[in-house]
Amino acid sequence: MADGGLTAAIEALACGRDLAQEQAAAVLAKIMAGEASETQIAAFLIALRTKGETAEELAGLAETMRALAVRVTVARDDLLDTAGTGGGRPTFNVSTTAALIAAGAGCAVAKHGNRSATSPSGSADVLEALGVRIDLDAAAVGRCIEEVGFGFMFAPAHHAATRFVAPVRKALGVRTIFNFLGPLTNPAGARRQLIGVSDPAMLETMARALARLGVDRALLVSSEDGLDEMSTVAPTRVVEVAGDDISSYTVDPEDAGLERSPAQALRGGSPQDNAATARAIFAGEPGPARDLALLNAGAAIYAAGAADGLRDGVE
Structure with missing residues (x-):
């Protein structure tokens, strides 16, 4: 769809259906690229909360935020x-x-x-x-x-793309x-x-x-x-x-x-x-x-x- 599946995701959530991890990740990528209206963002967030968030949805959203973050590189793996x-x-x-x-x-x-x-x-x-x-x-x-x-x-400073979500x-x-x-x-x-x-x-x-x-x-x-x-x-x-x-x-x-x-x-x-x-x-x-x-x-x-x-x- 033209909105990257955001409307379909909102419809699914409003009907009580869970999103796959990949679907949740794609929706947030669209939102954080500034390609969703504040009304769509609000509808997505409220529909998700009303249905109840799943681990798959949470992981998918986190994947997108991690991918878009300004990374800090440290030469050790025990942080x-x-x-x-x-x-x-x-x-x-x-x-x-x-x-x-x-x-x-x-x-x-x-x-x-x-x-x-x-x-x-x-x-x-x-x-x-x-x-x-x-x-x-x-x-x-x-x-x-x-x-x-x-x-x-x-x-x-590390998650600048969340500026599209903050006012909502x-x-x-x-x-x-x-x-x-x-x-x-x-x-x-x-x-x-x-x-x-x-x-x-x-x-x-x-x-x-x-x-x-x-x-x-x-x-x-x-x-x-x-x-x-x-x-x-x-x-x-x-x-x-x-x-x-x-x-x-x-x-x-x-x-x-x-x-x-x-x-x-x-x-x-x-x-x-x-x-x-x-x-x-x-x-x-x-x-x-x-x-x-x-x-x-x-x-x-x-x-x-x-x-x-x-x-x-x-x-």
Whole structure:
């Protein structure tokens, strides 16, 4: 069809039919080439959400975003990313703090993130407050990862084609599949990941999509207290992907040798507030914030293959 199958895809979704992975990839390629109207984009996103996204559809969309991304080239195959879907209960920037701890423990971290859409401080915001430049080009980010073990990839700089979708998402004001694509589209091709998922119903879907895309090890986590992180307040559901194998289990903070924390002690604030929390954690200041960061850093270190299990990673 003249629109590259977009109308047919919208019709299929509206009738409750799933798209094949290749079909989903082709539709997003058309959208990201600027060849779809905002009305068509909105119809596609809402029809997909209403039907319910599948792993095949998620993987297809991620394939297109990966193919169109500005790539970061690093001469190693053990890169780690810690990212989240956003939309969870607000805390300080846990995954970013955990990523820096994991880098300090010797992991090679290719951190992919953005400014906040749902809280006062996103990963880009807190890193700026910590003095990190978020505007480096791809070559400079690659050098940072190789030389110091940490590099930050600011999502808009690496996924410029999403500019055609951004105004539609903002106008819709509701969750769409793009909330779940960010953690699946690391521009450096990180194959080891800790992914926080705000909607526990999407854990298995995202896990199956990752298995289709190829991943060495990924932990997808969603806690019972509403965090898109590992939690020290309540049990956390974990779906682990190791190659083609997918397993599911529950983790309590005590499993990692940590005490439970009061939820109010973990609330976040402005980027400057969260940067101060991160600095206190890096300085070894004990307390609930440090325990939460250690739990997530331990999970990241395990995902990176640098520890035999969660407790080993925390220790």
